[in-house]
Amino acid sequence: MAMATAPTSVRAPARWQDFLQLLKPRVMSLVVFTALTGLVCAPEHLNPVLGAVAILCIAVGAGASGALNMWYDADIDAAMRRTRGRPVPAGRVQGADALALGIVLSLLSVMLMGVGVNWFAAGLLAFTILFYAVVYTMWLKRWTAQNIVIGGLAGALPPVIGWAAATGTAPLNAWLLCAIIFMWTPPHFWALSLYTSDDYAKAGVPMMPVVKGARSTRAQILIYSLLLIPVCVAPAFTGLGGVAYLAVSGLGGLVFLLLAWRLFRSHAGEAADPRNDDGLYDVRAGARDARNLFAFSILYLALMFATLLGEHLAGLKPLELFR
Amino acid sequence: MSDPNLEGEDFRKARRARNIAIALGLAVFVILVYAVTIVNLGSDVIHRPL
DSSP states (O other): OGGGGSOOSOOSOOOHHHHHHHTOHHHHHHHHHHHHHHHHHSSSOOOHHHHHHHHHHHHHHHHHHHHHHHHHTHHHHHHOTTTTTSTTTTTSSOHHHHHHHHHHHHHHHHHHHHHHTOHHHHHHHHHHHHIIIIIIIIIIHHHOTTHHHHHHHHHHOHHHHHHHHHHSOOOHHHHHHHHHHHHHHHHHHHHHHTTTHHHHHHHTOOOHHHHHOHHHHHHHHHHHHHHHHHHHHGGGGTTSOOHHHHHHHHHHHHHHHHHHHHHHHSOTTSTTOTTSOOOTTOOOTTHHHHHHHHHHHHHHHHHHHHHHHHHHHTTOOOOOTTO | OOOGGGOSHHHHHHHHHHHHHHHHHHHHHHHHHHHHHHHHHGGGGTSOOO
16 A cells, blocks of 8 residues: 555644645646647637636646645655645645645636536546546556556547637647657656666655666667657648647757757666666766756757747747648 | 644644645635636526526
8 A cells, every 4th residue: 555654643733735735836837838729729719717717727737637646645745856746745734634635726727617617628627637646546557557658548639628628629739739748758767767766766666767767768778769740740731730839849849859869879877777777867877868858858859849838829820831 | 734743833833834735725616616607608608597
């Protein structure tokens, strides 16, 4: 049982900020950004009040799944340096309270989305919460090195929910936005895990570098990067992105590929190989390449979605090359 | 929720702040439901069959 090794006694008074931390505000802000892009790019325009409610529901739903994740993963979080300060492993919030918060916010966000916006978007939101909290957190994360590949779907769905909130449908272009985040997730997280995998190994989480080693992880990062770039450029050919988007996704994609190639040729992650006995987060020569790709991956995704958002808010025409 | 043995000024302050946060959250939720109802139904809220 996940909670077996987690502290159960409260050592300090639980502040409201601790409960806010359970909702993973930084993840929420990313979810809001991508969901807003989906909502704005949709061809039909939603009433601004309903649009704000839809984005709030998606944000709260994401926060709820974060709270459920922190409840279930308290044992893993307690074992990892990066997460041991979280409210549940630190003993500031009891696991049962995190669970209750997650369930209540999940129900409220899905119900309000259904009653106020539409039930298709509400269904997608419910699926996303369940997928992250149950399929990823309770199953994939502890079971397979493909955990973040499959589990990445939960993080990729918010733009589809935003699009569905505006139109009640989810056409190809909505799923293209989903596909971009889905294909972006493996190189992004594996680049990070190349220099934090000791932490995951100690917690018993089968991240790719822990299971397959650094060399195999670097090769898979390169393969996923090759698959990612065409997906990122595709919206310029389907009536979703304009000239600016084509330039950002294309040029950014070339830089992404260059960094992925450099990472592939480096020795990044080998200091963090569990067979070695180096310190946590020890960065040897070559790990800089992993950090470079990790940092650029965030910038690349943010720039692409910001460009799409900007083009649609400014009313710029998409390229429609193949339409 | 709170352990009586740990009751103190810090705990009372934290509990009061949590209660205020819950009250604000509920107030926001009520306002949202009201706003969504008005936007979705519009003037039909008034001109409905009795």
